[in-house]
Amino acid sequence: MSSADGSLRFLVVDDNEDIRDVLVRMAERLGHTASVAADGVEAVEILAEHRFDFMLLDLTMPRMTGDEVVRWLRAHPDRGEGLRVVVVSAWVGEQRGHLQELGVHAVLPKPFRAQQLPCRFRSRDHRLSRRRIRSACAAAADGAARQVRKR
Secondary structure: OOOOOOOOOEEEEEEOEEEEEEEHHHHHHHOOOOEOOOOHHHHHHHHHHHOEEEEEOOOOOOOOHHHHHHHHHHOHHHOOOOOOOEEEEOHHHHHHHHHHHHHHOOOEEOOOHHHHHHHHOOOOOOOOOOHHHHHHHHHHHHHHHHHHHHH
């Protein structure tokens, strides 16, 4: 799924606009592309039309939860082929095993630090350089800090 230049396609699904912005900025600073969905319904609509390498998915959202999105993917395996799901949530707790059974690849607990993200953004055939990771983390953290100060 990754493009010829090694960039990956991300779908960022979270009802919190600030978190979506930080995650999109991180992916883009690492040279990848990102699309966004504000909830599970939007995510499923996008997944029905497009393919991605990674989905960064919140669990607690209106209209359709992250758990329901993962179940939809399981019911539509052709739409989830090659997709790595990373749950980004403050409320995982005991659900971790259940999520792994459903096909979730990793869990990133909220609140997260920008430094935790790049290690999850690896394609099967390439790894990110440490310098590129540090640069992307610093840029995303700076951007997030500026956003918080503006509000």
